[in-house]
Amino acid sequence: MRLNDLLEQKKAAIIKEWFNLIVNSYPSDTAYFLKKQKDHFANPVGTTILHSLKPLFDEILNGMDHKAIVSYLDPMIRIRAVQVMFSPSQAVAFIFSLKKAVRSNLKKRENQDDHIINELIIFESKIDEVGLMAFDIFMKCREQVYKLKANGERNRVFRAFQRAGLVYEIPDGKRPGVMNVLKSSNTAVAPLDDRVD
Amino acid sequence: MENSRRSFLKLAGISALGLGTKPVLNAFASEEHKAEIQKKPEALKAKRWAMVIDTRKFESEEDLKPIVEACHKIHNVPEHTTKRHEIDWIWIDEFKHVFTNQEHEFVDDRVKYLPFLVLCNHCENPACVRVCPTKATFQRDDGIVLMDFHRCIGCRFCMAACPYGSRSFNFRDPRPFIKEENKEFPTRMRGVVEKCNFCAERLAVGKKPACVEASNGAIAFGDLYDSDSEVRELLKNNYTIRRKLELGAGPAIYYIV
Amino acid sequence: MNQKYMYSLIAVIVLILIAYVGVEAAGLQVLFGIILPYIAVLIFIAGFVYRVMDWASSPVPFSIPSTCGQQKTLSWIKHDKIDNPTTTTGVIIRMMLEILLFRSLFRNTKFALNEGPKISYVWEKWLWLVSLAFHYSFLVVLIRHLRFFLEPVPVWLQWLEEVDTFFQLGLPGLFLTGAILLGATTFLFLRRIYLPEMRYISLAADYFPLFLIISIAITGILMRYFTKVYIVGVKELAIGLASFHPTIPDGIGVLFYIHLLLVSVFFAYFPFSKLMHMPGIFLSPTRNLANNTRFKRHINPWNYPVETHTYEEYEDEFREKMIGAGLPVEKELPVVEKE
Amino acid sequence: MINPNSKERALELGHKPPKTDWMDTPTVYKEGIYCYAAKPARLEYVSLPNPRDWSCTAEDWQLPENWKEIILEGMKERLEKYRTFKIFMDICVRCGACADKCHFFIGTGDPKNMPVLRAELIRSVYRGEFTTAGKILGRIGGGRKLTLDVLKEWWYYLFQCTECRRCSVFCPYGIDTAEITIIGRELLNLIGLNIDWIAAPVAFCYRTGNHMGIQPHAYVDMLDFFTDEIENVTGVRCQQTFNKKGADILFITPSGDVFGDPGTYTCMGYMIVIHYLREVYGLDITWSTYASEGGNFGLFTSHEMMKRLNAKMYAEAKRLGVKWILGGECGHMWRVINQYMDTMNGPADFLEEPVNPITGTKFENAKTTKMVHITEFLSDLIIHGKLNLDPNRNDRLKNTFHDSCNPARAMGILEEPRYVIKSVCNNFYEMPRNTIREQTFCCGCGSGLNAGEDMELRLAGGMPRGNAVQYVHNKHGVNNLICMCAIDRAVLPACMGYWAPEVDVSGINELVANALILPGEKEKTVNLRDEPIWPKDVEPDEFYKRPSFPGR
Amino acid sequence: MLELVIKGSKKYWALIIGLLIVMGIGFGFWLWQLSFGLGITGMSRDVSWGFYIAQFTFLVGVAAGGVMVVLPYYLHDYKAFGRITILGEFLAIAAVIMCLLFIIADLGYPMRALNVLLYPTPGSVLFWDMIVLNVYLLLNIVVGWNVLEAERNGIPYPGWVKVLAIFSIVWAPLIHTVTAYLYCGLPGRGFWLTAILAPRFLASAFAAGPALLILLCLIIRRVTKFDPGREQIQSLAKIVAYAITINVFFFLCEIFVVFYSRIPSHMDHIRYLFFGLHGHGVLVPWMWTSISLMVVAIGLLVVPVTRKNEAVLAVACVAVFIGTWIDKGMGMISGGFVPNPLHHVVEYTPTIPEIIITLGVWATGFFILTLLYKIAVSVKEEVSEV
Amino acid sequence: MNDKNKIIIGLILFFVFMTLPFWYNMGKAAPVPETKLTEKAKLAKECVKPKEVMRAEHMQLLDTWRDSVVRDADRVYINEKGKKFGMSLSTGDDSCMGCHSNKADFCDKCHNYASVREYCWDCHIEPPEPPKEKK
Numbered sequence A: 001m002r003l004n005d006l007l008e009q010k011k012a013a014i015i016k017e018w019f020n021l022i023v024n025s026y027p028s029d030t031a032y033f034l035k036k037q038k039d040h041f042a043n044p045v046g047t048t049i050l051h052s053l054k055p056l057f058d059e060i061l062n063g064m065d066h067k068a069i070v071s072y073l074d075p076m077i078r079i080r081a082v083q084v085m086f087s088p089s090q091a092v093a094f095i096f097s098l099k100k101a102v103r104s105n106l107k108k109r110e111n112q113d114d115h116i117i118n119e120l121i122i123f124e125s126k127i128d129e130v131g132l133m134a135f136d137i138f139m140k141c142r143e144q145v146y147k148l149k150a151n152g153e154r155n156r157v158f159r160a161f162q163r164a165g166l167v168y169e170i171p172d173g174k175r176p177g178v179m180n181v182l183k184s185s186n187t188a189v190a191p192l193d194d195r196v197d
Numbered sequence B: 001m002e003n004s005r006r007s008f009l010k011l012a013g014i015s016a017l018g019l020g021t022k023p024v025l026n027a028f029a030s031e032e033h034k035a036e037i038q039k040k041p042e043a044l045k046a047k048r049w050a051m052v053i054d055t056r057k058f059e060s061e062e063d064l065k066p067i068v069e070a071c072h073k074i075h076n077v078p079e080h081t082t083k084r085h086e087i088d089w090i091w092i093d094e095f096k097h098v099f100t101n102q103e104h105e106f107v108d109d110r111v112k113y114l115p116f117l118v119l120c121n122h123c124e125n126p127a128c129v130r131v132c133p134t135k136a137t138f139q140r141d142d143g144i145v146l147m148d149f150h151r152c153i154g155c156r157f158c159m160a161a162c163p164y165g166s167r168s169f170n171f172r173d174p175r176p177f178i179k180e181e182n183k184e185f186p187t188r189m190r191g192v193v194e195k196c197n198f199c200a201e202r203l204a205v206g207k208k209p210a211c212v213e214a215s216n217g218a219i220a221f222g223d224l225y226d227s228d229s230e231v232r233e234l235l236k237n238n239y240t241i242r243r244k245l246e247l248g249a250g251p252a253i254y255y256i257v
Numbered sequence C: 001m002n003q004k005y006m007y008s009l010i011a012v013i014v015l016i017l018i019a020y021v022g023v024e025a026a027g028l029q030v031l032f033g034i035i036l037p038y039i040a041v042l043i044f045i046a047g048f049v050y051r052v053m054d055w056a057s058s059p060v061p062f063s064i065p066s067t068c069g070q071q072k073t074l075s076w077i078k079h080d081k082i083d084n085p086t087t088t089t090g091v092i093i094r095m096m097l098e099i100l101l102f103r104s105l106f107r108n109t110k111f112a113l114n115e116g117p118k119i120s121y122v123w124e125k126w127l128w129l130v131s132l133a134f135h136y137s138f139l140v141v142l143i144r145h146l147r148f149f150l151e152p153v154p155v156w157l158q159w160l161e162e163v164d165t166f167f168q169l170g171l172p173g174l175f176l177t178g179a180i181l182l183g184a185t186t187f188l189f190l191r192r193i194y195l196p197e198m199r200y201i202s203l204a205a206d207y208f209p210l211f212l213i214i215s216i217a218i219t220g221i222l223m224r225y226f227t228k229v230y231i232v233g234v235k236e237l238a239i240g241l242a243s244f245h246p247t248i249p250d251g252i253g254v255l256f257y258i259h260l261l262l263v264s265v266f267f268a269y270f271p272f273s274k275l276m277h278m279p280g281i282f283l284s285p286t287r288n289l290a291n292n293t294r295f296k297r298h299i300n301p302w303n304y305p306v307e308t309h310t311y312e313e314y315e316d317e318f319r320e321k322m323i324g325a326g327l328p329v330e331k332e333l334p335v336v337e338k339e
Numbered sequence D: 001m002i003n004p005n006s007k008e009r010a011l012e013l014g015h016k017p018p019k020t021d022w023m024d025t026p027t028v029y030k031e032g033i034y035c036y037a038a039k040p041a042r043l044e045y046v047s048l049p050n051p052r053d054w055s056c057t058a059e060d061w062q063l064p065e066n067w068k069e070i071i072l073e074g075m076k077e078r079l080e081k082y083r084t085f086k087i088f089m090d091i092c093v094r095c096g097a098c099a100d101k102c103h104f105f106i107g108t109g110d111p112k113n114m115p116v117l118r119a120e121l122i123r124s125v126y127r128g129e130f131t132t133a134g135k136i137l138g139r140i141g142g143g144r145k146l147t148l149d150v151l152k153e154w155w156y157y158l159f160q161c162t163e164c165r166r167c168s169v170f171c172p173y174g175i176d177t178a179e180i181t182i183i184g185r186e187l188l189n190l191i192g193l194n195i196d197w198i199a200a201p202v203a204f205c206y207r208t209g210n211h212m213g214i215q216p217h218a219y220v221d222m223l224d225f226f227t228d229e230i231e232n233v234t235g236v237r238c239q240q241t242f243n244k245k246g247a248d249i250l251f252i253t254p255s256g257d258v259f260g261d262p263g264t265y266t267c268m269g270y271m272i273v274i275h276y277l278r279e280v281y282g283l284d285i286t287w288s289t290y291a292s293e294g295g296n297f298g299l300f301t302s303h304e305m306m307k308r309l310n311a312k313m314y315a316e317a318k319r320l321g322v323k324w325i326l327g328g329e330c331g332h333m334w335r336v337i338n339q340y341m342d343t344m345n346g347p348a349d350f351l352e353e354p355v356n357p358i359t360g361t362k363f364e365n366a367k368t369t370k371m372v373h374i375t376e377f378l379s380d381l382i383i384h385g386k387l388n389l390d391p392n393r394n395d396r397l398k399n400t401f402h403d404s405c406n407p408a409r410a411m412g413i414l415e416e417p418r419y420v421i422k423s424v425c426n427n428f429y430e431m432p433r434n435t436i437r438e439q440t441f442c443c444g445c446g447s448g449l450n451a452g453e454d455m456e457l458r459l460a461g462g463m464p465r466g467n468a469v470q471y472v473h474n475k476h477g478v479n480n481l482i483c484m485c486a487i488d489r490a491v492l493p494a495c496m497g498y499w500a501p502e503v504d505v506s507g508i509n510e511l512v513a514n515a516l517i518l519p520g521e522k523e524k525t526v527n528l529r530d531e532p533i534w535p536k537d538v539e540p541d542e543f544y545k546r547p548s549f550p551g552r
Numbered sequence E: 001m002l003e004l005v006i007k008g009s010k011k012y013w014a015l016i017i018g019l020l021i022v023m024g025i026g027f028g029f030w031l032w033q034l035s036f037g038l039g040i041t042g043m044s045r046d047v048s049w050g051f052y053i054a055q056f057t058f059l060v061g062v063a064a065g066g067v068m069v070v071l072p073y074y075l076h077d078y079k080a081f082g083r084i085t086i087l088g089e090f091l092a093i094a095a096v097i098m099c100l101l102f103i104i105a106d107l108g109y110p111m112r113a114l115n116v117l118l119y120p121t122p123g124s125v126l127f128w129d130m131i132v133l134n135v136y137l138l139l140n141i142v143v144g145w146n147v148l149e150a151e152r153n154g155i156p157y158p159g160w161v162k163v164l165a166i167f168s169i170v171w172a173p174l175i176h177t178v179t180a181y182l183y184c185g186l187p188g189r190g191f192w193l194t195a196i197l198a199p200r201f202l203a204s205a206f207a208a209g210p211a212l213l214i215l216l217c218l219i220i221r222r223v224t225k226f227d228p229g230r231e232q233i234q235s236l237a238k239i240v241a242y243a244i245t246i247n248v249f250f251f252l253c254e255i256f257v258v259f260y261s262r263i264p265s266h267m268d269h270i271r272y273l274f275f276g277l278h279g280h281g282v283l284v285p286w287m288w289t290s291i292s293l294m295v296v297a298i299g300l301l302v303v304p305v306t307r308k309n310e311a312v313l314a315v316a317c318v319a320v321f322i323g324t325w326i327d328k329g330m331g332m333i334s335g336g337f338v339p340n341p342l343h344h345v346v347e348y349t350p351t352i353p354e355i356i357i358t359l360g361v362w363a364t365g366f367f368i369l370t371l372l373y374k375i376a377v378s379v380k381e382e383v384s385e386v
Numbered sequence F: 001m002n003d004k005n006k007i008i009i010g011l012i013l014f015f016v017f018m019t020l021p022f023w024y025n026m027g028k029a030a031p032v033p034e035t036k037l038t039e040k041a042k043l044a045k046e047c048v049k050p051k052e053v054m055r056a057e058h059m060q061l062l063d064t065w066r067d068s069v070v071r072d073a074d075r076v077y078i079n080e081k082g083k084k085f086g087m088s089l090s091t092g093d094d095s096c097m098g099c100h101s102n103k104a105d106f107c108d109k110c111h112n113y114a115s116v117r118e119y120c121w122d123c124h125i126e127p128p129e130p131p132k133e134k135k
Helices: A002-009 A011-024 A028-036 A044-063 A066-081 A088-093 A097-105 A108-112 A114-163 B002-018 B021-034 B061-074 B109-113 B127-131 B157-161 B210-214 B230-237 C003-025 C029-057 C088-101 C126-148 C155-164 C176-194 C196-201 C204-226 C231-242 C254-272 C274-283 C311-324 D004-012 D040-045 D067-081 D083-090 D103-108 D115-130 D132-141 D148-158 D166-170 D177-190 D196-208 D216-234 D263-281 D303-320 D332-345 D374-383 D405-409 D415-424 D455-461 D463-476 D486-499 D508-515 D540-545 E002-006 E010-036 E051-065 E067-075 E079-083 E085-106 E125-152 E159-184 E197-223 E230-261 E264-275 E284-302 E304-308 E310-337 E352-385 F004-018 F020-025 F039-044 F051-072 F103-113
Strands: B036-038 B049-054 B090-093 B116-119 B137-139 B145-147 B219-223 B253-256 C109-114 C118-123 D249-252 D285-287 D324-327 D371-373 D399-402 D480-483 D504-507 F076-078 F084-086
Touching: A002 A011, A002 A044, A002 A114, A011 A044, A011 A097, A044 A066, A044 A114, A066 A088, A066 A114, A088 A114, A097 A114, A114 D455, A114 D486, B049 B230, B061 B090, B061 B116, B061 B210, B127 B137, B127 B157, B210 B219, B219 B230, B230 B253, C003 C029, C003 C204, C003 C254, C029 C231, C029 C254, C029 C274, C029 D083, C029 F004, C088 C274, C118 D463, C126 C155, C126 C176, C126 C204, C126 C231, C176 C196, C176 C204, C196 D115, C204 C254, C204 C274, C204 D132, C231 F020, C231 F103, C254 C274, C274 D083, C274 F004, C311 D196, C311 D216, C311 D303, D040 D196, D067 D083, D067 D115, D067 D177, D083 D115, D083 D177, D103 D455, D103 D463, D115 D132, D115 D148, D115 D177, D148 D177, D166 D177, D166 D405, D177 D303, D196 D303, D216 D263, D249 D303, D263 D285, D263 D486, D263 D504, D263 D508, D303 D324, D303 D332, D324 D332, D324 D374, D332 D371, D332 D405, D371 D374, D374 D415, D374 D508, D399 D415, D399 D463, D415 D508, D455 D463, D455 D486, D463 D486, D480 D486, D486 D504, D504 D508, E002 E352, E010 E352, E051 E067, E051 E085, E051 E159, E051 E197, E051 E310, E051 E352, E067 E079, E067 E085, E067 E159, E067 E197, E067 E230, E079 E085, E079 E230, E085 E125, E085 E159, E085 E197, E085 E352, E125 E159, E125 E352, E159 E197, E197 E230, E197 E310, E197 E352, E230 E264, E230 E284, E230 E304, E230 E310, E264 E284, E264 E310, E284 E304, E284 E310, E304 E310, F004 F020
Parallel strands: B049 B253, D249 D285, D249 D324, D324 D371, D399 D480, D480 D504
Antiparallel strands: B036 F076, B049 B219, B090 B116, B137 B145, C109 C118, F076 F084
16 A cells, blocks of 8 residues: 555656657657647647546556546547557557556665565556457557448448438348349439538 | 857857947946035035924914015925915914914913914924835934926825825925025925925025025024034024824924914 | 848848938939829839739629627527627627727737646736727827928827827927837847747848838937928928929928838838728628528538439448338349349 | 746657658558549440449559550640639649648648648649749659659549639638539540549439439439428318420429438428429429439539530520529539520520519529529518518527538629528528638538548548537537538538538428428328427427417 | 717616716816816815815725625625625716715815826825825726626636735725724824724615615616526625614714713814704704614615615615715814814805815716716626526 | 638728828828927037937936936036036036027927937926027
């Protein structure tokens, strides 16, 4: 329990450093905006992170409630999942820099205390767990993007065609290969392509 | 090359800052060394100015009017036609008004009807100086409570603070109400407070206050801390009273009754 | 160190040095006091006219006002006559609000992300307020300077000065607009330096006029309150310029020539810079046009005929299918003889 | 929460190298941001220059040798032709008011998506190539030469602008980035640089009359199918007429509604309304297969292309001899109609000044263009009590309304749609005030950026809109986003899916049709989407017993 | 948020234009005063402060009274007042601005007003009054604006705002205490020379301020869609009831001390006000009216039945407001100057130009109040709608 | 759209205002005021400080003077050259106006020319015009 008290005490300093580490891990062009931001202007990423770190830290420290953690992580990662400047590792790396922030905020004496070290190992494994959760969220978001990318438009148009009876579904039990035979002998769609406005 | 350019820029920066200020700085610099400000040699000096009014020497208002006139004339005090706008540096009032707390039913008839001269008391602890938000009213080392008309904002806090009612305010431009202007003394403008200045401008050139001069010896003026002074002489030999002593303001006007 | 503002800062410092050396060392008062101001005014007028006429020479082919309110429509729907004007009066009011009160900047919001995350758009008042303060005090300062050019000084100008020095602060009395001008330009400069996005988009050409105006204000304030110049000489010079009898009176400090050179540069620079936003705003088609193109035809002077896909060509291509689908056609199918 | 002061101190600890000037920051083409290049067939079909197979990520763009001259010559020509362009090149003071108004900047955080910087990409070339000061001072004067890198930067960022004009509302000089983007894209088109998602609809539209490339018989087939669908729901057959000479009114709407969900429901909505008016009032409204497209991707290509595509509307109206034209729910279509059509292809003196034959209302505001917006028309009908409406049938929906950019900021049609919506449904909630009306946020996909390959860009750009919808969803349980633009209907479902799941998207006419009581209709239990008309948490019996329920 | 003031109903604009006209006339007369001097007022050598300073004193009270809705909310977490703290803060802003304008109007030489800053004099209470008033103004602007803006944007207000809000709570009594010290530290003015002056001022402030606030709340409820709330109004009414009772109690204490000690220099002023002195007594009917109004108001406010009836409550609040206004706005200053230090009775009545300028300042205050309340109420309406 | 006329009218209006100084003076330079010295001043040859300094800074000098006279009763100024002056604007022969008794010519001309309104004379009484200087 002693580590928890220590962390609770040094929370402000740890979060400050955590944020700092996160910002410094960004591509320089973005970091410039994150770092220099005086008010909430600039990149939503910076502010989202800023606002989510404390509750997230509290949750790691005290609760580790899966649902709560996801709810703090989701907004941070959801935005980054569509900001192509981040590689997947960059998108979730910030979780792990909490380890560094915690360690550098413990005094030497505290760092050598066996009891604390043991607790620290447990704490860090919780961070790993959160990191993995972050990765899950990131992947979920990316999958969603790709689903939208791959199917969204086509599906909608296709459904409309299908409903209009312009498309034949393959009847069960028939030999595959004869697909999507159009109803009329005339092609209904001009041969250029299938575009929606 | 890089170096010389940098030093050039440095030089330029410095001269940009110092630009144009040089001649002026010179002027002031030389002034500091040589120019001097002094008091006039003939100026009257005292540790604490005080005034003793020997009321025994007055009988009626007629005796006092010339004194008031003398003061008001040299100080360009206007004579307003509207009572509300009245300005007085020195004026005349009855015993019961001047010494509000010492009046009683059985007071001596002479005193009861005797006109008294009233003016600023140049208090030791002046409330007006205390309250002034701009230091426009201030106390000089020699005890004179003086006004800097240039600085007065006309808030009239001093008028509320003065327990003697010695202060007046220029409710309007005084100039049209000054019969004869004394060119040697400025008038005031609308919107500032004024009061008796113990003729500080006369003391500076070695003259006694105008009222003293006009009183034919009924008013004495001098240094309270000079044991040889006329005022000390009078205080030693006569019983004197001062106004509203209980307020602790320490008025410098003594009355021999 | 930001190169862009350093360039501008150095440029202004060099200008100051030129005037200083030119007057103090080389005695080129005639150049700085007469020749350059005349040239500057000439460049200003010619350049200004040239630029505006150049804009005028390009037509406005389409009416594309930004509509910021409800259009004129059915009689019972309240039409926003100012933000979506349909008449000249509406446009004039809209332009007046824009020019006199900076209507669009008044609308400005600042994007902010809050816990949640929740996006909010907070009214951003400072840019609007300071810009207003800056432009109006600049205008007053400019008008006040007419006292050097007009003799006798008109009464209205004296009133203006009286109001501007209402508070007796210092000797001679502090002109409030001068102080506001300096304060506002400093704010505008600091904004460019401290806000990252402003710093990113700012060019040397954004800093230069700011430094120029700040320097002009500082030299002006210095001359009035700190290191005095011979004001009668200044007016003599100014009147001389205005009446085409230029003279160089003796005894005017070098500070004045620096001030004058900076002002000359300001005027000469004006037509070739972003400062042309002053006339530009009057000509901005998204603001000075009425949104009335559905009931009043806007003419494009260079409208030219274009190639289109006509109905005839269309029917020719799809006639068979159209007939098949029961669509009416202009021409029936040709009877194709079978061979 | 970290207190702001300590945050600042923390930030100062960073030792990142100073960032580069924007002119020195190279453009890196990121997957998910750019759209694919136009295929040669599209360009050839409408005789646009330099058709070829190329890719924007390839080193060699296969440009004509004199591409630079072409662009500069084109710029010069446009500076002389468009005062907007010239003025907007000259008067920007970079005050920064526009910076955080752009949905792409908010969403992507890419500084070059600040409107001012997007314009500076072109302005810098203008200064460096056309102004004396810029030529002399070069970089210090903010000027630069036109190089291949600059060109690539143009292409990348000009196709990250949806021409939504939100920035122009806040600009103290009214500088309209859309105008700059339009002309920028026009310049790119001079050397065959376009994206396929724009070039294809342009070519399709030119040939078949609509973006989808739907041939006339298929168009009719599709609407016939909808007729069946409607009959299933209402029991009434809403047969439409096509290319009918001598009809009263020609109806033109974007073709996206004919083939794409959920626009199809809006399309059915039009059909029901048209049928109702024919049955009840004998009003003859006809569709055209030749002018079967309201949208105009020519606007995203060049002014000339816009004019070529737009010409069909008047031509068809003239051929059919109708009195006036009725326009469906579309965004940029209405920008073109409001601000360009009459100037380019008018005067339409062969048409009559539009009058609502049912109410007698003169549409004064469409006197010369002779084209009326369907919400103007509907508002007029509703206020005169000409439509038999039962708003309870939309009780399943809690609605909010997305002002589409072009109708809001290039036309100012704000109250009509709200009036119609409030007349046909009981639950309506506005989104936060700085995200609606003239300050509305773009869907993130306008001006031809609604391709599939730039999904990341679209979602990032749709973030502000998504956030505002999510806000009313959380606060009021809003589950339906109404919009009056075909692009919105096509793209907002994806945007909502990512940012505000559980919120559906529909057009206004879909709700109107749901509420409209058709003569001879059967007892209605489902809406056009085959969903029960009562709210999810309410039993049908209870629903019909509601005191608010009129005359059932 | 400022854009909210330019959208309003016809009545709103009529009010605005009406106030602007009064302001314009007042300003015109002030220009006349500026060029002629304070001679156009009824003030004299003996009564050197008049209507202006009296209004100033009263309005400092109104400004300080605004804190009575802010304090329970921030210090005692009384949630109900959260709805209307902004009304208290905005009332304070308008009142302080009126105070400053009255000071300016009262200055003989306003062009030199900045001398107070140029030659700071910590010994002068007026110097401190200038500081406390301006700081209070600033605090209320910053706190009020930020809290309202946060509410409008649906986000919590920044933490530092709460710190400032609590600071402003401490500050509010300070402004009235310092204002009382302007008077009660003066020798030779028996009427003011009493330690209970500051408590008396505060008591009347906490009565008059909330009473006005209640009236404003009732008006807002009538003319807008925003309802400040019944509970809120009743809580305020209780505050008014206590404060006005304490005010009268303090006054009785004063009466006892003065008349039991029978020190003439203290007694004469009160005698002048309530009974007349040496045949002078213009204020006598006014003062009795004031006392009666306050007593009646106590009756109406203390009895729950009458207090809970909002129509009666409104009457009681009007009584409190007018009662305290006469007490401070007329009696307090004149009473201090009459009789004068030489025991002459010189009476004071304001002149017409003086009253017009006063009206002009009041109009300015209500103009600002209208604009601020327009903003506040529009935001409240907006928030409850969206 | 033909709006050239409007633009030209606007330009003309703008330049009429901008070139107001040229119109106002109509090519004639108003005479520069000359500071006239009284005989007494001419005889004295020099003022408290050199002419250039006095010309530019007399107001500051007077400002410091008035403070020391009013607040410290210091009334004598001895300049660098040892010459004594009464530190007063208008009181005494050795005051400013004692020497420059021609206010209209000495003060007003320049002040009017430069549009500088001094408020000295709101209180201080201006000296009577010496009859011989008047013509």
